[in-house]
Amino acid sequence: MNHLLRHALQGTTLLLFTVCAACVQEPQLADTPENNLEALWRIIDEHYCFLSYKKQAIGLDWDEVHTRYRARLNEKMSSTQLFEVLAEMLSELRDGHVNLYAAHDVARNWSWYEDYPTNFSQELQDAYLGTDYRIASGVKYRILPDNIGYLAVSTFQSSIGEGNLSEVLHYLRTCDGLIVDVRNNGGGDLTMAERLAQRFTNEKLHVGFICHKTGTGHDAFSEPEAEYLEPADGVRWQKQAIVLTNRQCYSATNTFVRDVRECPNVTVLGDQTGGGSGLPFSSELPNGWSVRFSACPMFDKEMCHIEFGIAPDTLVLLTDEDKARGHDTLIETARKIIAKNEKKELPGKNRSRELRGKE
Amino acid sequence: MKYAARCTLIALCCAAGNIAAQEAPPRTSAHVIGIGGANHLDTYLSPLNYTGPQFHYLHESLRPTSLFDGKVSFQSITHVEGSVTKNRPEKADDLGGSLSFDAAWHYHLLTDRPLEGFRLMLGPQIGGTLGFLYNTRNGNNPAQATAEVHLSASVAALYGFHRWGHRFTLREQLDLPLLGAMFSPAYGQSYYELFSLGHTDHNVRLTTPFNAPSLRSLLTFDFPVRNNTFRIGYLAEIRQSHINHIKRHSYTHAVLIGWVRHFTLLPHRQAMSRGCVF
Structure with a gap:
């Protein structure tokens, strides 16, 4: 029994070390302009669902965006100036579902309708x-x-x-x-x-597809699942x-x-x-600003993008x-x-x- | 005739009650509340840690069994907790809550060794948790659900001693999940896909100490006041997982206070002398 007990205690000790050594953590960055930009860039890089599509459609190069906007930072810049830089960086995505929320403003790119006639009165x-x-x-x-x-x-x-x-x-x-x-x-x-x-x-129709990201890679997506429109029970x-x-x-x-x-x-x-075919998720920066971004892309029934x-x-x-x-x-x-x-x-x-x- | 029958019935009931009183194994039941701190991380909701107060209620039940000549005791722990936590800039809140239940069978080793009143208990534990973490400002990913079952190794060391004619009990228990299953959305999967469209994607995953290293430590001290037994304690819990590329942790600790009751038909002191587990 002592032999068994010794092995049990050794096993328990080993597992305790495993638990203590394997802390599941995320780096908690200090609130600096550099860290906030890095955090925002990384959130989009790992979670945004249209990076590959927009590289192809509008020539978006997210790595180049990082280099360009990183150069605009300095340690003495005010919160408002930082917001302007981050807002412009997000604007490169040309996505109405992408916003940065601060107490004083909401960053957005609404060119999807601002650049066109309203056709409505x-x-x-x-x-x-x-x-x-x-x-x-x-x-x-x-x-x-x-x-x-x-x-x-x-x-x-x-x-x-x-x-x-x-x-x-x-x-x-x-x-x-x-x-x-x-x-x-x-x-x-x-x-x-x-x-x-x-x-x-009056009948069930195949109307499109939806998928989601399965990892941090720009092309890490789940198998698209068909979406159907079911007829209503009422009139x-x-x-x-x-x-x-x-x-x-x-x-x-x-x-x-x-x-x-x-x-x-x-x-x-x-x-x-x-447009706006990405189901938006939310996240946040070290300074507490909230960011919204497209996370789950939806397609039409021919698997064509309807983001634009x-x-x-x-x-x-x-x-x-x-x-x-x-x-x-x-x-x-x-x-x-x-x-x-x-x-x-x-x-x-x-x-x-x-x-x-x-x- | 009626009077005789009634007397006989009463006598039989009393006899049965007496037998039950003498042979009924003493059971221990403890109700404990606690307050402490929590540190939550769930990268499905936010990359930031959320910290704040957490409230606990634990009910623990313990009774001997007839397994292995009575060397095995059965323990059940029901744990309810709720928290309100904030991110470091204090611009958003997480509301959390969970209900967990664990049942353990402890084999008693080293009874009265190396010193009298000491007891080492070791055994399997099965349990599960249902819970949620709700972020008050997120859009389509406002909440994370917790649903998991696990098989754990449970180790407890007890030391019971008498002072001033009363019995005191010090106990430390460690519960270490070894194998289990838990629910998790896929990395970027929305709850709209899961619950409105019914699309699943590896949403139930196997857990081990390598992808979900977790641990619960419960330190308690039971002390008598007149004919009642009270309990103070300290709960420390580490729940972690890194599944579907989603990192989650919940670090909690709390000071506990409550009362212990020994459910037996025997008087309290007699029950204690008959060998309550606590």
């Missing part, structure tokens, strides 16, 4: 809605004079109930067609976007529907457009969406002449298409996909 939309429109869970809707339903979904951040959607579509059931206006919808909850898209299909729209888009359709709205464009009776009309947006089935831009006349070119075009009962042309849709693949 709040005044015009208000004029189309009038004053007697209905509201359900933040979704505004009414029947236009030519018996076409109009649905304005300005955000997916607030919850849209299944019951609300059934009530809305039931109210609009006698319309000849439906216009779903998601312009200026910057996204929100993916589940809400999916919930609305599910109203436009589903069976007639023609036209989804209006512009460059401010971002994130969850981009995913909504990806999903709904696969539905048989839906046509996407307007400008290209803004989705081209519409029908490109229509808001003209100054129409705007001056109080007409919204996109809404008016959609009304004409519904009146003529024009179905979307699949070859055109495929062509837009090819164009997108070259971005």
Whole structure:
């Protein structure tokens, strides 16, 4: 027994040493400009999901970015100056899901819509809605004079109930067609976007893929998993529907457009969406600033990136002449298409996909 | 006739109770609360350590068994803990909580050797933990779930002694997980993929001291006050893992205080003299 006990104690001692020697730690860097830049660069280098894609698409060289911005640091720089340098460094990613949050400012690159015409006028939309429109869970809707339903979904951040959607579509059931206006919808909850898209299909549709990083390497990704759009249990729209888009359709709205464009009776009309196909994660720097970045890339069903947006089935831009006349070119075009009962042309849709693949 | 039957029934019950009282093994139950500090790291949420106060509640139950001629005792420990921790710049909070349960079978070695009242106990322990760590400002990675089961080696050294006609007990116990399984998201996997889409990716991983070196140390001192036994103690716990390229650690220590009860039908002193494990 003493022999056994001696071995047991030796084994326990060895394991104790193993535990003590194998501390799982992460270097806790001091709050200096250099450490904050290094930490931020490393977070993006190890976690950001589009480094390889953006190297190919826009020539982004993340190592070169490090060298260039590291040279701009000095020990005496103020917190505000450091923020400016780090904000510019992140801006190189050209990603609306990348932000740096400090108490005094939020760093962002919103060129995905700031560099383009809005193709949207709040005044015009208000004029189309009038004053007697209905509201359900933040979704505004009414029947236009030519018996076409109009649905304005300005955000997916607030919850849209299944019951609300059934009530809305039931109210609009006698319309000849439906216009779903998601312009200026910057996204929100993916589940809400999916919930609305599910109203436009009667069968399960393959709409895209999603994957995630499995390690620190730029190309360390999991096997892409297919994403499907399941038909809703409640009221589903069976007639023609036209989804209006512009460059401010971002994130969850981009995913909504990806999903709904696969539905048989839906046509996407307007400008290209803004993109934002990376599910954002958060992390933080030694000085406590929070950083947000794209972590899980989503693709369309041909495994094409949709980070820089989705081209519409029908490109229509808001003209100054129409705007001056109080007409919204996109809404008016959609009304004409519904009146003529024009179905979307699949070859055109495929062509837009090819164009997108070259971005 | 009715009176006789009633008397017989009462007599039988008393006899049965007496037998039970004489043969029932004494059980020990301890309720302990504690307060201490925690140091959390979870690189799925942040590369920064979060530190702050942590609160503990432990319930420990101990009873002899008939295994190996009564040389094996059974111990169960239920441990609830909650913490509110901050990162070093104090700009974000982590809220943490966990519930763990461990059951151990200790073989008693070296009873009354090398000195009277000393006892060394060694045996296997099985257990599991459910918990969470929630970061108050993260977006799609706001929380990390903890779910793990383990098989551990448990070693305890006890020294019971009498002073001023009362029994005191000093105990140190080390629990060292050797083999287990734990849940972990993949390196950059979102909970949206896991729970909304149902996509899994190596989310249950085998744990060993090499990828999850962990240890729990429990030092207690039981002392009597009148007919009650109280306990003070110190808990130190190291939980670590480096799985799916995600580093996690939880270093906690706490001062404990509580009371101990010996559940037996015998009076307290008699129960003590009959050889309670504590």
